[in-house]
Every structure is written in C-alpha cells, then in structure tokens.
Amino acid sequence: MSGLVTPPVAQPGPVAPSGDRDLMIEADDVTKSFGAVHALDSVSVGVPRGTVLGLLGHNGAGKTTLVNILTTALPLTSGRARVAGYDVAREPVEIRRRIGLTGQFASVDGQLSGRDNIVLIARLLGAGRRAAGARADELLELFRLTDVADRRASGYSGGLRRRLDLAVSLVGAPEVLFLDEPTTGLDPSSRLNLWEIVEGLVEQGTTVLLTTQYLEEADRLADSIAVLSAGRVVAAGTAAELKATVGRRTVTLTLDTGEDRGTAGAALRGAGFTPVNGEEDPRTVVVPIDATREIAEVVRTLDQVGVEATELTFGEPTLDDVYLALADQSAARTPV
Amino acid sequence: MTTQLTPAPRPAALRAAAGEAPVFGGSSLLTQIRILTGRSLRAMVTDPGIVLFGLIQPVVILFVLTQVFSKMGMPPHFPEGVTYLDYVLPAILVDNAAQSAMQSGVGLVEDQKNGMVARLRSLPVHPGALLAARSLVGLVRATVQVLIIMVLAITVLGYSPNGGVAELALSAGLTVFISFSLGWAFIAAGAWLRRAEPLQNLALIVIFPLMFASSAYVPVADLPGWLAAVANVNPLTYAIDASRALALDVPGLDHAIPSVVISAVIAVVGMVAALRGFRRPL
Ligand SMILES: Nc1ncnc2c1ncn2[C@@H]1O[C@H](COP(=O)(O)OP(=O)(O)O)[C@@H](O)[C@H]1O
Numbered sequence: 039m040s041g042l043v044t045p046p047v048a049q050p051g052p053v054a055p056s057g058d059r060d061l062m063i064e065a066d067d068v069t070k071s072f073g074a075v076h077a078l079d080s081v082s083v084g085v086p087r088g089t090v091l092g093l094l095g096h097n098g099a100g101k102t103t104l105v106n107i108l109t110t111a112l113p114l115t116s117g118r119a120r121v122a123g124y125d126v127a128r129e130p131v132e133i134r135r136r137i138g139l140t141g142q143f144a145s146v147d148g149q150l151s152g153r154d155n156i157v158l159i160a161r162l163l164g165a166g167r168r169a170a171g172a173r174a175d176e177l178l179e180l181f182r183l184t185d186v187a188d189r190r191a192s193g194y195s196g197g198l199r200r201r202l203d204l205a206v207s208l209v210g211a212p213e214v215l216f217l218d219e220p221t222t223g224l225d226p227s228s229r230l231n232l233w234e235i236v237e238g239l240v241e242q243g244t245t246v247l248l249t250t251q252y253l254e255e256a257d258r259l260a261d262s263i264a265v266l267s268a269g270r271v272v273a274a275g276t277a278a279e280l281k282a283t284v285g286r287r288t289v290t291l292t293l294d295t296g297e298d299r300g301t302a303g304a305a306l307r308g309a310g311f312t313p314v315n316g317e318e319d320p321r322t323v324v325v326p327i328d329a330t331r332e333i334a335e336v337v338r339t340l341d342q343v344g345v346e347a348t349e350l351t352f353g354e355p356t357l358d359d360v361y362l363a364l365a366d367q368s369a370a371r372t373p374v
Numbered sequence: 375m376t377t378q379l380t381p382a383p384r385p386a387a388l389r390a391a392a393g394e395a396p397v398f399g400g401s402s403l404l405t406q407i408r409i410l411t412g413r414s415l416r417a418m419v420t421d422p423g424i425v426l427f428g429l430i431q432p433v434v435i436l437f438v439l440t441q442v443f444s445k446m447g448m449p450p451h452f453p454e455g456v457t458y459l460d461y462v463l464p465a466i467l468v469d470n471a472a473q474s475a476m477q478s479g480v481g482l483v484e485d486q487k488n489g490m491v492a493r494l495r496s497l498p499v500h501p502g503a504l505l506a507a508r509s510l511v512g513l514v515r516a517t518v519q520v521l522i523i524m525v526l527a528i529t530v531l532g533y534s535p536n537g538g539v540a541e542l543a544l545s546a547g548l549t550v551f552i553s554f555s556l557g558w559a560f561i562a563a564g565a566w567l568r569r570a571e572p573l574q575n576l577a578l579i580v581i582f583p584l585m586f587a588s589s590a591y592v593p594v595a596d597l598p599g600w601l602a603a604v605a606n607v608n609p610l611t612y613a614i615d616a617s618r619a620l621a622l623d624v625p626g627l628d629h630a631i632p633s634v635v636i637s638a639v640i641a642v643v644g645m646v647a648a649l650r651g652f653r654r655p656l
Pocket residue numbers: 072075076077095096097098099100101102103104656
C-alpha cells in the first residue's frame with residue numbers, strides 16, 4: 039500500500055528532509071493516532087530557515103494535529119520532530135521560547151484591551167513593564183490596531199481579532215512562526231494585509247509553517263507546499279511544480295446529462311486535454327487548461343461530438359483541483 | 375529609463391530573532407503567577423459583574439432567611455441570646471465561599487474556551503502558573519465578597535455578633551480559607567471536565583443540599599434524625615460551627631482544627647489533581 043503514498047512530484051523538492059541543510063522545522067515519519075483515528079500517518083516535512091512551507095489540506099486532513107505536535111502542545115505517537123534544532127519531545131521549553139503560534143481559533147483574552155493582550159504576553163516572556171509597552175506600540179502600529187488598542191478585545195470584529203492574535207504571536211520575535219489557517223474567515227483586505235506581514239517576516243529571516251485550504255494563498259506565500267490528505271503527504275514540491283501538476287486554470291462544463299460525460303471526456307482526451315469528472319454534480323466535467331484561449335478549443339471539441347454545455351465556468355485552480363489532479367495521476371499510474 | 379527601486383524599510387516590529395537568543399529572557403514561575411493574577415484582577419476591576427453575580431445567592435438567602443425566621447419562634451436547641459441573623463451569617467459566608475470557589479473553576483474553563491490556555495501552552499509558561507493565578511484571584515474575590523456581606527449585614531440588617539473584632543476577623547478568615555481549598559477542588563474539576571456546566575451543577579446539586587444538611591440554618595440537634603446524621607459527617611458543619619463559634623462566642627470552637635485540616639487536605643489533593651488534569655493535551 040505504501041507505494042500509493044509516493045508523492046507524484048518526482049524531484050525531491052525542498053520539502054524532503056535532508057541532514058546537511060539548516061532546517062528549522064523537521065518532521066520525520068511523524069504518526070499520531072487518537073484511538074482508532076490515524077490523524078497523521080508517516081508525515082515527513084522539512085522547512086529550511088527563512089522559508090515558508092504551505093501545508094494544504096481540507097478539513098480533517100491533519101493540519102492542526104501537525105501544528106500541535108510541532109508547537110509541543112500534543113505528544114506524537116511515533117516518529118521524530120525538531121523545531122529550531124530542538125526535539126519536540128525532549129526540549130519543549132527551548133522550542134516554546136523560539137516559536138510563535140497563531141492557532142486556527144483566535145486566542146485572545148476578550149476581557150483585556152488589545153494593548154493589554156500584547157503586554158501580558160510580553161511580560162510573561164520576561165519583558166519589563168516599559169519594554170512590554172514599547173513592544174505593544176510597535177505591534178499595534180504594524181497591525182493597524184492603534185485606534186482600537188484600548189478597547190476590550192471582546193468587542194473586536196473577526197478581522198481585528200485575527201490581527202491581534204497574530205500580533206500577540208509575534209511578541210517574542212519568534213524564529214519560527216506557525217499559522218494555522220490564518221486567513222480563514224478574513225475579508226479580502228485583511229487577508230492581503232496579513233500576507234504582506236508574513237512576506238515581511240520572511241524577508242527578515244523568519245521561518246513559517248502555514249496551513250491553508252486555499253491554493254492561491256499557498257501559491258502566494260509558500261516556497262514549498264505539502265498537500266495533506268487523510269493524514270498523509272500526498273504531494274510535495276514547489277508551488278510551480280504543484281501547479282504544473284494541476285493545470286494552471288480549469289474550465290468546468292455542465293452537460294445536459296451524465297451520459298454525455300463519457301462522450302465529452304473521450305473527445306477532450308483525444309484533443310490532448312486531461313478532463314476529470316466533477317465530484318459534486320454528476321453532469322460536470324473539469325478540464326485543466328494552460329491558457330485562456332484553450333477555452334475555445336474545449337468548446338469546439340465538444341461541438342464536434344455534438345455535446346452541448348449548458349454552463350461553462352472558468353476558475354483559478356483550487357485545492358479541489360489539486361486533489362482531483364493527484365487522484366487522476368495516481369489512477370493513470372496504476373496498472374490495469 | 376529605469377528607476378532604481380529601493381525596498382521600503384521594514385518596520386522594526388518585524389525583526390526576527392533569527393539565529394539569536396530570544397528577545398526576552400523568560401520569566402520565573404513566581405513572576406508568571408503574579409502577571410497572570412494581575413491580568414484576572416484587572417478584568418475583575420473593569421468588569422465587577424463576576425464579583426457581584428456571585429453575591430446574589432448568598433445575599434438573597436441571607437435576606438429571605440432573616441426576614442422569614444425572625445418572625446417565627448426559634449427551635450428548641452437554638453443558642454441563648456443569639457438572633458437568627460447572628461446565627462445564620464457565618465453560614466452565609468461559607469455558602470459564599472463555595473460559590474466563589476466554583477467561579478475559580480469556571481474561570482479556568484473560560485481560559486480553555488477562549489484560547490488563552492492554548493496560547494500559554496505555546497509559550498515558555500509553567501502550566502501551574504495559570505492554576506495558581508486562578509486560585510489567588512479566587513482568594514481576592516472571596517475576601518472582597520466576605521467584606522461586602524459583612525458590611526451589608528452590619529449596616530442594613532444590624533448584625534452585631536458577640537465575638538470581638540479579632541474573632542470576627544478570624545471567622546471571616548476561616549471562610550476565606552475554605553473558599554481557597556474548595557477553589558482548588560473546582561479548579562481540578564475544571565481542568566479535568568473542561569466545561570462550565572458540570573461545575574455549576576456540582577455547586578447546585580452537591581453544595582446547595584449539603585448546606586441544608588448541615589448546621590447552617592438550624593442547629594443539628596433540631597434537624598430530623600437522618601438529616602442530622604448527614605450533618606454530623608458533613609465537612610460544611612465543621613466549617614460553619616467553627617466560623618460561628620468564633621464570631622458569636624458560642625461553643626463549637628473544637629470544630630476549628632478539623633475544618634482547617636479537612637480544607638488543607640482538599641486544597642492539596644485539588645492542586646495535584648488540577649495540575650495532572652491541566653497537563654493533558656487539549
Ligand atoms: N483530540 C482529538 N481526538 C480525536 N480525534 C481527533 C482529535 N483531534 C483531531 N482529531 C481527528 O484527526 C483528524 C485530523 O484533524 P485536524 O488535525 O484537526 O485536521 P485539520 O486541521 O486539517 O482540519 C480528524 O479526523 C479529526 O477528527
């Protein structure tokens with residue numbers, strides 16, 4: 039069975055752990071079981087200093103579990119993991135001194151003001167009153183929170199709360215930053231603000247592990263990407279490699295009937311496309327394309343076999359497309 | 375023509391500690407406890423609702439009981455020369471101690487819910503620091519509440535116990551100590567159960583009836599036989615008797631040592647259990 043796990047991207051991308059590089063995050067065959075649930079199954083990732091690893095996966099893929107293990111919140115069942123050079127099982131305190139975590143759900147004290155939230159963490163990290171205040175001012179400004187700094191965090195909007203949460207995780211100027219779905223539920227402008235901040239951090243040498251369900255986000259921020267599915271790394275490589283696997287864009291065709299899918303699929307394959315049957319709607323076919331002008335080719339191909347599309351939508355690749363393409367690839371490789 | 379673009383300078387706040395020692399040097403356990411206690415005290419000052427809410431049950435019981443019972447004849451074993459108000463007030467303080475203790479546990483559960491615990495776990499903060507802070511905050515809250523009840527009773531209801539000022543203070547101190555030890559029991563329950571409802575139910579289903587099956591509102595000798603049997607082994611009876619003996623200068627001081635010992639045992643067992651429960655992964 040383990041043959042199926044082989045990442046379809048052939049080259050050992052920057053994700054493959056290797057001893058001689060300056061890896062700030064290193065997971066080696068990490069397995070985590072909750073009773074009968076195998077949340078992580080032999081996961082190996084490596085993140086060189088100053089780079090971003092995007093961990094892509096749907097709900098339940100195991101992203102949060104891996105983040106929890108690497109941030110020493112959860113013991114692993116088997117395997118080995120190191121962060122900033124320290125072992126998660128044996129040296130958790132050294133790791134905690136060097137990491138920042140923005141969890142999937144905001145961790146701020148609603149009863150305190152935004153400023154007091156930052157000051158509290160700075161003081162716990164050992165800052166004096168004055169140094170904590172200065173750090174709070176810096177971070178409040180950076181995250182455009184100065185105007186609301188003295189209001190209770192319980193009154194903050196979701197976007198404000200997220201920003202405060204991120205500010206709090208940066209208090210100790212961590213070497214390694216973990217961001218668990220940092221932009222889920224954010225409005226586009228807050229999302230952009232967060233992306234820019236992450237880019238700035240990386241420029242300064244911070245190493246980042248970011249989990250996301252958005253291919254677009256991983257593409258923008260990540261130097262390398264690992265796709266997680268049901269606790270396994272099913273693909274790993276650079277964003278470019280992954281997108282090459284997926285096809286840059288997709289056209290989704292809705293046909294009159296499900297039977298038309300066979301005809302359409304055969305014709306499209308004949309024309310050099312790699313169509314995949316849509317999963318949600320039994321009448322849809324998803325066709326990865328390389329350039330916009332290929333849409334015309336798709337429509338013409340259908341026309342030639344007398345199949346009509348009642349609806350045609352054009353989309354940037356999503357995580358679904360990644361999964362579809364990966365499934366398609368492994369199906370193509372499986373000898374019949 | 376090309377213009378040389380200079381990258382905008384990055385704000386200092388983004389500096390990473392890459393390769394260097396962490397920017398802040400870490401803090402001792404005592405500092406952590408002090409800071410986390412300060413945090414909750416601050417929340418208590420800006421939102422005194424918690425302190426006042428906890429007072430509702432004891433104060434309502436105090437007013438209702440004194441209004442009702444002062445109109446009725448006293449039971450046969452009632453101590454001589456003592457008004458019902460004087461008699462019941464030490465029990466009210468013990469009831470308040472239990473309510474306040476429950477709030478310590480609820481506070482810990484809230485920290486687990488709002489992500490504070492998850493945050494602290496990713497930091498070099500000792501797990502015991504938050505537990506100790508919750509306990510200390512409970513101590514402050516119980517003290518403030520005892521003072522409020524005493525002032526209310528003296529000024530509004532005319533509470534005038536026979537004991538001296540020092541004995542009165544000792545009696546109040548004993549109830550605060552009981553609140554401290556029950557606080558650890560509730561903190562342990564919060565650390566294991568991680569939900570607020572079971573704690574509130576525990577207070578309602580266990581402590582509320584135990585107050586009636588004790589010397590709180592009626593002398594044990596005047597309770598029906600089975601209730602008296604429960605009351606005689608009920609630790610709350612010891613606590614109330616001791617507190618009452620001090621405040622009113624009536625017999626019962628021999629119950630002081632057992633009540634302190636029982637409380638101390640509850641506190642120690644609670645601390646150990648709380649730490650163990652709290653260390654489990656979220
Ligand atoms: N504490 C837990 N107990 C039991 N199962 C869990 C626990 N945490 C996570 N799981 C399971 O592990 C799997 C991975 O979960 P998670 O890491 O939260 O995924 P993701 O963050 O990618 O959505 C899921 O099937 C989830 O139900």
